[in-house]
Amino acid sequence: MIGRTLWVEFFNNRDWPAGERGCHRAARRPCPADDAVPKAAGEGSPNRRHIVVRPGFTPVTILALTFGFAFLYLPILLLILFSFNASRLVTVWGGFSLKWYSELLANTQLLDSVWVTLRVGMTSATLALVFGTLAGITLVRFTRFRGRVLFSGMVFAPLVMPEVITGLSLLLLFVSLDWDRGMWTVIIAHTTFATAYVSVVVQSRLLTFDVMLEEAAMDLGATPLKTFFVITLPVIAPALVSGWLLAFTLSLDDLVIASFTTGPGATTLPMRIYSQVRLGVTPEINAISTVLIGLVTLGVITASVLQKRQLARGPAA
Structure with missing residues (x-):
């Protein structure tokens, strides 16, 4: 027994x-x-x-998190605070005031740079979303084709390439093609390196995607194109939104590559701020930075709310 x-x-x-x-x-x-x-x-x-x-938070963990968040967000909070400073000295508090925001509306150079930066960011992020999605689908769904390793290396090269090398190589390309440098050369440059980041985000979602959903749709008579737009695209939509926001943020923050590829009339906001900071930080720079932080925060919150609604609607559907 x-x-x-x-x-x-x-x-x-x-x-x-x-x-x-x-x-x-x-x-x-x-x-x-x-x-x-x-x-x-x-x-x-x-x-x-x-x-x-x-599992829980120990005093050491709480202390480490406090120092980490303070290191990341305390400079941003100070920048926002001093954008309402009445004094022109950014290191001396002179009282609460909104005059720098009113003067910002009269600063045409900063406003033009903001408009150029937003146009470059939205256009390059949209193009990077299209190319990055196609590259991600190709690398995940088509695992065996001639030149896949070379194609994968070309897609991911901007991730490990220094920005100085990327900007210099694109500058040499535009000069050899005799292209006039301007806003579109900056858009092409930003699309080049942002496509790699979008491809990584899309690939990470496609690798966890249940392919049987597509197979079931095609077994019921759906064409591959209809299956992509009805089944695949809604499932990977959160990854597409995240990829677009990431590409837009990278374009908004770029200084090195834009410095190599820009031309007359295409000065982005980071370049404008850098040129003015060398002469001293003015409260107007704090004001425009606060406005951009608010816009980016609003976009992130909106995207998060939409994703949560979609996830909550998914199980019910």
């Missing part, structure tokens, strides 16, 4: 701890594995205490 029980536990059920306990009980000696198995209330010795480890 004991041998039959051990055979069932070891070989049929593959329950190695249960088989080990059976061996120790058959030999009439205590089993070390019994202590590792949680027992029900009232079972075993009444004096034995079972230690349950629950």
